[in-house]
Amino acid sequence: MTVTLATRIFNHMVELLDTRIDSVFHALSDATRRSMLRELSSGARSVGQLAEPHDMSLAAASKHIKVLEGAGLIRREINGRTHICRLEPGPLATAHEWLAFYERFWSDRLDILEGLLRTQDANASKAPAPPTSAAPSTEETETGEEQ
Numbered sequence: 001m002t003v004t005l006a007t008r009i010f011n012h013m014v015e016l017l018d019t020r021i022d023s024v025f026h027a028l029s030d031a032t033r034r035s036m037l038r039e040l041s042s043g044a045r046s047v048g049q050l051a052e053p054h055d056m057s058l059a060a061a062s063k064h065i066k067v068l069e070g071a072g073l074i075r076r077e078i079n080g081r082t083h084i085c086r087l088e089p090g091p092l093a094t095a096h097e098w099l100a101f102y103e104r105f106w107s108d109r110l111d112i113l114e115g116l117l118r119t120q121d122a123n124a125s126k127a128p129a130p131p132t133s134a135a136p137s138t139e140e141t142e143t144g145e146e147q
Helices: 010-029 030-042 047-054 058-068 091-126 138-143
Strands: 074-081 082-087
Touching: 010 030, 010 058, 010 091, 030 047, 030 074, 030 082, 047 058, 047 082, 058 074, 082 091, 082 138
Parallel strands: none
Antiparallel strands: 074 082
């Protein structure tokens, strides 16, 4: 008796990319984390410096930073008791590429729609004007009825 096992083709790169991009968009879904990334775009910051504008505890800031780290968006270095965070732009570039695909997708569709609407407008301006109905007689307007 012969048993055939079905093999599942598994692409680790696709799976890894999907997981990574999911974590990037999850990290970007929070306004506080986006603000922290914006701060880090101008240079390294300590956890305290990242927490300060948000009036939050270091523990709360650390939770946000862990999400950013998990997504690969930042790198944290520990110097004694000070944790210094730096922006890692690679995952943002990957997210940008993903969004650029959909930007092209929608731009192409909107260009097609624009062309169709321009054609429709051009055809409408070439068509003869619909006949206008005759103005009601004086007797019709005074009584509201036809005589």
